[in-house]
Amino acid sequence: MKLQLEILEDAFHLLMDALKKKGCTQMECPYDFYWIPLSKTRHRIDKDPDIVIGSIEHDLERLIQCISDSEPMREHAKYLGNVLIALSDALDIYSVWL
Numbered sequence: 001m002k003l004q005l006e007i008l009e010d011a012f013h014l015l016m017d018a019l020k021k022k023g024c025t026q027m028e029c030p031y032d033f034y035w036i037p038l039s040k041t042r043h044r045i046d047k048d049p050d051i052v053i054g055s056i057e058h059d060l061e062r063l064i065q066c067i068s069d070s071e072p073m074r075e076h077a078k079y080l081g082n083v084l085i086a087l088s089d090a091l092d093i094y095s096v097w098l
Helices: 005-021 056-069 074-093
Strands: 033-037 051-055
Touching: 033 074, 051 056, 056 074
Parallel strands: none
Antiparallel strands: 033 051
């Protein structure tokens, strides 16, 4: 499967624009820590993945540093993905409809 960056970019902007139109400029995340499967075992479906604990606060700090330095690294895609999952969870918890 190929991931087309333009589709990802368009979907991201569409989501952010919809939230802004609803007046959402920030959202409370009710938790900081989460479980995440390690990427080396995430796609093995024949047995349970190895998991670690992640932190939304840590991920946001890394993203802020990335923006500040204008030096993206591949890890920043993981941080962004984790924060977007937290955003999705918060939308569910607070029943925000787009």
